Amino acid sequence: MRLLAALSGGVDSAVAAALAVEAGHDVTGVHLALSTSPATLRSGSRGCCSKEDARDASRVADVLGIPYYVWDFAEQFRADVVDDFVAEYAAGRTPNPCLRCNERIKFTAVLDRALALGFDAVVTGHHARLEHGVLSRSADAGKDQSYVLAVLTPQQLAGTVLPLGHLTKARVRELAAERGLGVADKPDSHDVCFIADGDTAGFLRSHLGSQPGPVVDALTGAVVGAHDGAYGYTVGQRRGLALSVPAADGRPRYVLSVEPVSRTVTVGPGEALDVHEVRCTRPLLHAPLPASCAVQLRAHGAVHDCVVRQDGDGWRLSLATPARGVAPGQAAVLYDGDRVLASATSA
Amino acid sequence: MLREAVETVTAAVTAALTAAGNASSLHTAGRRARRVVEESREQLAAALGARPSEVVFCGSGTESDNLAVKGIWWARRAADPRRTRILASAVEHHAVLDAVEWLATHEGATVEWLPVDRDGRLHPDVLREAVERDPSDVALVTVMWANNEVGTVQPVRRLAEIAHEHGIPFHSDAVQAVGQLPVDVATSGVDALTLTGHKFGGPLGVGALVLGRDIACVPLLHGGGQERDVRSGTLDTPAVAGLAVAATLAVERQPELHARLSGLRDDLVRRVLTAVPDAVLNGPAGGVDRLPGNAHFSFPGCEGDSLLLLLDARGVEVSTGSACSSGVARPSHVLLAMGAAEDDARSSLRFSLGHTSTTAEVDALLEVLPGVVERARSVPARR
Ligand SMILES: Cc1ncc(COP(=O)(O)O)c(C=O)c1O
Numbered sequence: 001m002r003l004l005a006a007l008s009g010g011v012d013s014a015v016a017a018a019l020a021v022e023a024g025h026d027v028t029g030v031h032l033a034l035s036t037s038p039a040t041l042r043s044g045s046r047g048c049c050s051k052e053d054a055r056d057a058s059r060v061a062d063v064l065g066i067p068y069y070v071w072d073f074a075e076q077f078r079a080d081v082v083d084d085f086v087a088e089y090a091a092g093r094t095p096n097p098c099l100r101c102n103e104r105i106k107f108t109a110v111l112d113r114a115l116a117l118g119f120d121a122v123v124t125g126h127h128a129r130l131e132h133g134v135l136s137r138s139a140d141a142g143k144d145q146s147y148v149l150a151v152l153t154p155q156q157l158a159g160t161v162l163p164l165g166h167l168t169k170a171r172v173r174e175l176a177a178e179r180g181l182g183v184a185d186k187p188d189s190h191d192v193c194f195i196a197d198g199d200t201a202g203f204l205r206s207h208l209g210s211q212p213g214p215v216v217d218a219l220t221g222a223v224v225g226a227h228d229g230a231y232g233y234t235v236g237q238r239r240g241l242a243l244s245v246p247a248a249d250g251r252p253r254y255v256l257s258v259e260p261v262s263r264t265v266t267v268g269p270g271e272a273l274d275v276h277e278v279r280c281t282r283p284l285l286h287a288p289l290p291a292s293c294a295v296q297l298r299a300h301g302a303v304h305d306c307v308v309r310q311d312g313d314g315w316r317l318s319l320a321t322p323a324r325g326v327a328p329g330q331a332a333v334l335y336d337g338d339r340v341l342a343s344a345t346s347a
Numbered sequence: 348m349l350r351e352a353v354e355t356v357t358a359a360v361t362a363a364l365t366a367a368g369n370a371s372s373l374h375t376a377g378r379r380a381r382r383v384v385e386e387s388r389e390q391l392a393a394a395l396g397a398r399p400s401e402v403v404f405c406g407s408g409t410e411s412d413n414l415a416v417k418g419i420w421w422a423r424r425a426a427d428p429r430r431t432r433i434l435a436s437a438v439e440h441h442a443v444l445d446a447v448e449w450l451a452t453h454e455g456a457t458v459e460w461l462p463v464d465r466d467g468r469l470h471p472d473v474l475r476e477a478v479e480r481d482p483s484d485v486a487l488v489t490v491m492w493a494n495n496e497v498g499t500v501q502p503v504r505r506l507a508e509i510a511h512e513h514g515i516p517f518h519s520d521a522v523q524a525v526g527q528l529p530v531d532v533a534t535s536g537v538d539a540l541t542l543t544g545h546k547f548g549g550p551l552g553v554g555a556l557v558l559g560r561d562i563a564c565v566p567l568l569h570g571g572g573q574e575r576d577v578r579s580g581t582l583d584t585p586a587v588a589g590l591a592v593a594a595t596l597a598v599e600r601q602p603e604l605h606a607r608l609s610g611l612r613d614d615l616v617r618r619v620l621t622a623v624p625d626a627v628l629n630g631p632a633g634g635v636d637r638l639p640g641n642a643h644f645s646f647p648g649c650e651g652d653s654l655l656l657l658l659d660a661r662g663v664e665v666s667t668g669s670a671c672s673s674g675v676a677r678p679s680h681v682l683l684a685m686g687a688a689e690d691d692a693r694s695s696l697r698f699s700l701g702h703t704s705t706t707a708e709v710d711a712l713l714e715v716l717p718g719v720v721e722r723a724r725s726v727p728a729r730r
Binding site: 028067069071072073075076079109112113116117118 | 652653655656657659660677722723725726727729730
């Protein structure tokens with residue numbers, strides 16, 4: 001096959017490309033330039049947008065002896081991922097930018113471009129199994145990324161090759177070292193690649209400005225604190241609340257809801273976060289749903305047995321065990337064992 | 348480069364390597380090294396119509412451009428603090444462009460990017476108007492000899508004359524010109540001229556600034572003062588020897604190369620425009636106004652990097668934008684300055700011909716080009 005390997009500059013995509021070459025495919029490497037202002041060489045923090053990553057990606061292509069190009073998707077990334085991230089927070093939801101990037105950039109813009117240029121599929125270093133169009137969890141449960149790939153349509157999955165699904169991360173590093181790839185011991189990238197210092201609240205503040213509002217106790221209705229922007233809070237969050245009035249029962253308070261219009265952040269006891277039912281929009285079915293299955297409601301989150309019922313255009317999930325703190329905007333991914341059955345967005 | 352030229356340059360580099368020593372040391376090996384450098388200086392000067400004392404060897408074209416732009420600006424401002432204005436063409440290479448921008452950001456220079464016409468040419472009247480608005484505050488004028496993207500040759504001699512009428516020093520980046528066009532420093536009137544070895548078959552990592560004896564220039568690098576106190580640092584003697592030999596050969600063969608390449612290039616242009624009727628040639632139509640080996644097109648509806656990938660996979664090497672801007676392809680400032688729309692700038696591709704190019708290669712290109720353009724048109728556009 002003619003394959004286009006997306007080389008992020010990290011160890012996973014490097015080994016994925018190497019395995020594709022070794023399997024006899026005709027492989028071309030591309031690095032996606034996603035930042036409109038590529039950071040100059042940084043030492044400590046790493047992100048997928050830095051020049052250093054572009055150089056690491058090009059060295060991988062050198063070692064593998066494959067052609068290498070840089071594709072500029074900065075404008076599209078800004079519009080579809082960064083702006084979307086900010087808008088979702090502003091609307092009181094909690095977006096997953098990696099999922100959005102997979103959905104809109106890697107497996108739409110890049111895949112469409114690759115197919116138009118005559119490639120058969122795109123190869124990435126995601127940790128998930130994809131065999132005969134069936135997506136399932138990685139052999140490395142701790143690194144599993146099937147959750148952020150479950151939003152891909154069957155057509156998108158048909159144009160995707162994931163060579164790492166049966167490997168653990170440790171094994172991937174060994175394979176990289178055996179092949180002389182310099183990225184073998186490169187640290188994993190942090191969560192949000194376009195927030196270099198990891199300060200999400202600061203990033204949102206710089207985009208959305210100060211929007212002060214009250215923090216209200218759900219039990220008493222009393223104002224127990226103030227905030228500078230409701231977008232800085234996520235359902236289920238406990239730390240960083242800085243409440244001025246201690247809770248009457250002396251127990252910790254959690255964010256129960258975020259209401260962007262009135263700028264109200266409501267807090268309350270942990271058990272008030274327990275959810276037995278989750279409503280979802282944007283359902284995407286990969287396989288027929290059995291009578292009961294399991295749902296994962298956030299990246300690396302717990303799995304709950306559930307029953308799925310149709311609810312208008314969406315679904316209503318009845319959970320066998322309560323989930324604590326379901327943030328609207330996160331993906332709800334349904335599994336049968338390791339196999340991905342469907343995905344949707346929690347409302 | 349031709350095989351025999353490669354052999355001659357390699358022989359010069361090897362000879363200098365075996366004569367190795369530090370050219371600024373006083374012992375015998377040092378004297379041998381110094382002799383290599385001085386002979387190279389004479390040889391390079393002779394090839395370019397300059398005097399040996401005007402040749403300042405340095406590490407690259409980029410260093411030479413930086414030394415000229417910053418060094419002359421600093422010296423002119425030191426002599427008269429009113430002189431802070433830089434007049435530069437809008438199509439300069441980044442080695443000049445970024446040096447100028449640096450002076451503007453960090454040293455308080457005021458910059459005027461002189462507009463060019465649709466072919467990328469700076470009209471002498473444009474320079475005259477900019478100078479005569481206030482000749483007393485101009486620190487220097489810098490205009491490249493020939494453009495690295497679209498091949499446009501600038502009327503350097505007339506531009507230099509205008510600067511000289513007001514006693515303003517004139518620098519020209521001639522990196523693309525040496526070996527491709529007749530370059531004679533004395534008759535051109537330029538006060539400072541930049542060249543680099545790797546553009547005419549010499550070694551990588553060595554360049555020179557030909558700097559008039561009476562042009563004050565503050566060094567970028569301070570130290571032993573090896574090069575006329577304008578540039579310090581032990582020279583790479585073998586590279587310097589290779590540079591001088593390569594320049595001599597390139598200048599000797601320039602007329603023949605020019606005739607052969609411009610013929611081949613005109614053929615390529617004609618055939619591309621026939622095979623892809625809506626392709627647009629960027630830059631001058633040809634003749635003496637354009638580098639002989641340069642052809643540059645926009646292919647409407649295509650993105651340059653799609654074309655590049657598809658041609659590369661079929662054994663044809665081309666470039667988008669300037670080859671020096673590694674990685675991300677941005678619409679070229681040169682095409683934008685020539686009045687191209689951003690989409691046309693993104694849809695452009697440069698074909699460079701050199702010593703080894705043949706009609707068979709042009710045939711091979713034309714065989715794949717129509718199919719490649721058609722496929723590139725089907726690629727979804729990016730924002
Ligand atoms: C017009 C022009 N100026 C300057 C340079 C920079 O020269 P160097 O690569 O030797 O630093 C180049 C490209 O190499 C060029 O094309």
